Amino acid sequence: MPSRPVTWPSLFTALMYAFMYFPIIVLGAYSFSDSRYSASWGGFSLRWYRALFSDRRLLAALQDSLIIAIVAVAISAVLGTLMAIGLARYRFPGKGLYRGMSYLPLIIPDIAIAVATLVFLASVAVPLSLGTIIAAHMVFCLAYIAVVVSSRIQRLDPNLEEAALDLGATHTQAMFKVLLPQLAPGILAGCLLAFVLSMDDLLISSFTAGGGANPLPIEIFSRVRTGVKPDINALSVMLILGSALLAGIAEYVRYWGDRQRQST
Amino acid sequence: MAQMVHSAAATATPAAQPDVELRRVVKAFGAEVAVCDLDLAVRQGEFFSILGPSGCGKTTTLRLIAGFETPSAGDVLIQGANVSTVPAHRRPVNTVFQSYALFDHMTVKDNIAFGLKIRRMGTAQVRDRVAEALRLVRMESMANRYPAQLSGGQQQRVALARALVNHPAVMLLDEPLGALDQKLRKQMQVELANLHRQLGITFIMVTHDQEEALALSDRIAVMNNGQIEQIGTPSDIYDRPSTAFVADFIGDTNLLPGRIDQPHPRQVQVTTDSGLRVLACMSGSTVAQAVVVSVRPEKINLSLSAPAAANNCYQGHISHLMYLGTHLHCVVRLGSGETLMVRHPNRAESLIGVDTAVYVHWAADDCLVLDAA
Numbered sequence: 208m209p210s211r212p213v214t215w216p217s218l219f220t221a222l223m224y225a226f227m228y229f230p231i232i233v234l235g236a237y238s239f240s241d242s243r244y245s246a247s248w249g250g251f252s253l254r255w256y257r258a259l260f261s262d263r264r265l266l267a268a269l270q271d272s273l274i275i276a277i278v279a280v281a282i283s284a285v286l287g288t289l290m291a292i293g294l295a296r297y298r299f300p301g302k303g304l305y306r307g308m309s310y311l312p313l314i315i316p317d318i319a320i321a322v323a324t325l326v327f328l329a330s331v332a333v334p335l336s337l338g339t340i341i342a343a344h345m346v347f348c349l350a351y352i353a354v355v356v357s358s359r360i361q362r363l364d365p366n367l368e369e370a371a372l373d374l375g376a377t378h379t380q381a382m383f384k385v386l387l388p389q390l391a392p393g394i395l396a397g398c399l400l401a402f403v404l405s406m407d408d409l410l411i412s413s414f415t416a417g418g419g420a421n422p423l424p425i426e427i428f429s430r431v432r433t434g435v436k437p438d439i440n441a442l443s444v445m446l447i448l449g450s451a452l453l454a455g456i457a458e459y460v461r462y463w464g465d466r467q468r469q470s471t
Numbered sequence: 472m473a474q475m476v477h478s479a480a481a482t483a484t485p486a487a488q489p490d491v492e493l494r495r496v497v498k499a500f501g502a503e504v505a506v507c508d509l510d511l512a513v514r515q516g517e518f519f520s521i522l523g524p525s526g527c528g529k530t531t532t533l534r535l536i537a538g539f540e541t542p543s544a545g546d547v548l549i550q551g552a553n554v555s556t557v558p559a560h561r562r563p564v565n566t567v568f569q570s571y572a573l574f575d576h577m578t579v580k581d582n583i584a585f586g587l588k589i590r591r592m593g594t595a596q597v598r599d600r601v602a603e604a605l606r607l608v609r610m611e612s613m614a615n616r617y618p619a620q621l622s623g624g625q626q627q628r629v630a631l632a633r634a635l636v637n638h639p640a641v642m643l644l645d646e647p648l649g650a651l652d653q654k655l656r657k658q659m660q661v662e663l664a665n666l667h668r669q670l671g672i673t674f675i676m677v678t679h680d681q682e683e684a685l686a687l688s689d690r691i692a693v694m695n696n697g698q699i700e701q702i703g704t705p706s707d708i709y710d711r712p713s714t715a716f717v718a719d720f721i722g723d724t725n726l727l728p729g730r731i732d733q734p735h736p737r738q739v740q741v742t743t744d745s746g747l748r749v750l751a752c753m754s755g756s757t758v759a760q761a762v763v764v765s766v767r768p769e770k771i772n773l774s775l776s777a778p779a780a781a782n783n784c785y786q787g788h789i790s791h792l793m794y795l796g797t798h799l800h801c802v803v804r805l806g807s808g809e810t811l812m813v814r815h816p817n818r819a820e821s822l823i824g825v826d827t828a829v830y831v832h833w834a835a836d837d838c839l840v841l842d843a844a
Binding site: 219228261365366367369372373374376377380383385388389391465 | 537538539558560561562564565566568570571572573574575576585586590629633634637
């Protein structure tokens with residue numbers, strides 16, 4: 208390979224990537240450090256990973272987070288898809304207002320949603336629990352899934368369901384055999400996005416979590432306040448790998464969906 | 472030019488009962504009336520076209536027959552049965568959409584089998600019918616491809632196969648060739664005509680392309696503003712238009728507004744607003760005094776010397792000239808101030824140019840008196 212001269216744009220790009228990823232690389236390196244302090248090197252070791260997987264409290268927090276994300280995303284997937292279909296395919300009074308309101312959670316600051324949810328729950332005297340976190344997470348999961356599915360539905364042929372009806376399918380059959388399969392890549396991509404956001408959420412969870420529920424971000428935050436231990440480094444590496452895997456799947460799904468539509 | 476392809480059904484005696492009938496059908500979307508008091512009867516086995524400019528209600532009419540819209544008033548009958556309130560999926564018709572609306576997540580084969588499988592037909596029979604449909608549209612080799620892997624023309628064939636595999640009583644085609652390029656259009660026109668002849672079922676096609684309608688149809692309904700202006704064979708529509716709109720929409724024509732000097736059932740003399748006296752044929756429907764005279768550009772003769780004609784002969788000069796290979800398209804400005812489009816054959820002796828003084832002349836039989844719109 209011929210050596211190419213270093214140009215300004217390539218140097219700039221390299222700097223940008225270093226700026227973004229160097230902290231993560233340092234964190235990854237220290238997670239393998241055999242030292243009791245998170246920012247000093249004491250030789251290679253997997254002890255923090257071992258410590259991580261035997262930390263019952265942390266695993267319980269991970270389990271809480273997974274339950275919240277999976278339940279919130281599952282319910283939002285159904286409702287968000289129906290919302291996108293309804294907004295794209297039906298005419299009804301107040302549709303513009305409804306569309307605007309449904310996407311509002313994307314713009315409203317998390318802190319506003321968090322406070323509003325807490326005040327509302329307190330005023331109707333609902334005790335805080337895993338359930339209340341799930342309900343609060345559904346607010347933004349629903350909006351994200353609806354946005355992603357809407358963008359896909361807008362690229363579909365408007366006559367698709369009519370074609371299915373014309374060929375003898377009932378409305379239900381047209382939806383399950385034609386519309387949903389065509390929307391599947393969009394629904395899946397929306398779900399993955401919502402899942403990652405839900406797993407990541409600290410603010411809304413901390414306002415709506417009662418004593419019983421303790422999702423991962425809250426657990427990490429409470430530990431970091433008393434000083435970063437190397438096992439948090441290890442956990443961060445695991446979370447980054449998990450997110451990267453999900454992002455990779457989402458990207459592949461999008462590619463697969465596009466290829467199906469455009470390939471020659 | 473596309474070949475004129477006559478279907479077998481055109482020569483057969485039409486069945487007494489129309490295959491599709493619309494009776495005083497009205498369709499309004501809110502305050503906007505898309506289709507107004509429409510009466511239509513399509514005969515069994517006919518290739519029937521609905522022709523009109525965009526927004527004239529032709530697609531709405533097709534959607535009313537397909538069942539995607541329910542009439543605001545009036546009745547839709549298919550093979551004698553009133554289907555006005557029958558939903559689309561229980562009507563014996565199938566539609567080819569302008570956008571094709573193929574199911575991208577299914578192979579060509581599965582797209583075509585969709586209607587049969589929905590109706591729970593046996594696997595072996597589905598296979599045979601799909602194979603037959605693929606053969607009819609000559610797409611056997613593409614059975615396992617996905618729609619995204621096909622060209623526009625091939626997708627069009629799949630859309631046709633997906634509809635005809637169900638053996639519908641009536642095939643509905645919404646601008647079926649609208650998305651194809653000119654050359655492919657001509658080719659598919661011939662194939663559509665062949666398919667219609669082979670299947671012997673009723674085709675109803677919506678189009679805004681008059682040439683396509685003339686080339687393919689047994690009969691044409693010309694629509695404008697939600698109403699039918701005229702229904703007739705291609706030559707009826709072209710040679711004997713019943714309204715000024717039809718004369719103008721189908722092909723090119725010169726329209727000269729004027730008044731009838733003396734009523735007569737066959738030939739009348741019309742004085743145009745600019746003062747020309749024109750001898751013209753009455754069309755059946757004319758009743759008013761204020762009329763327009765329609766004369767087609769190809770019916771007008773140009774000559775440098777005065778022709779030996781008593782009527783419809785005027786002096787003028789050429790104001791524009793376009794060379795179009797097969798003919799010259801001339802615009803002649805008459806002494807009275809009117810301009811006429813003339814289609815002059817491209818012959819060796821046509822030594823005319825801009826500003827040449829010419830005589831125009833046409834036979835009284837070649838121009839029609841129509842109601843002023």
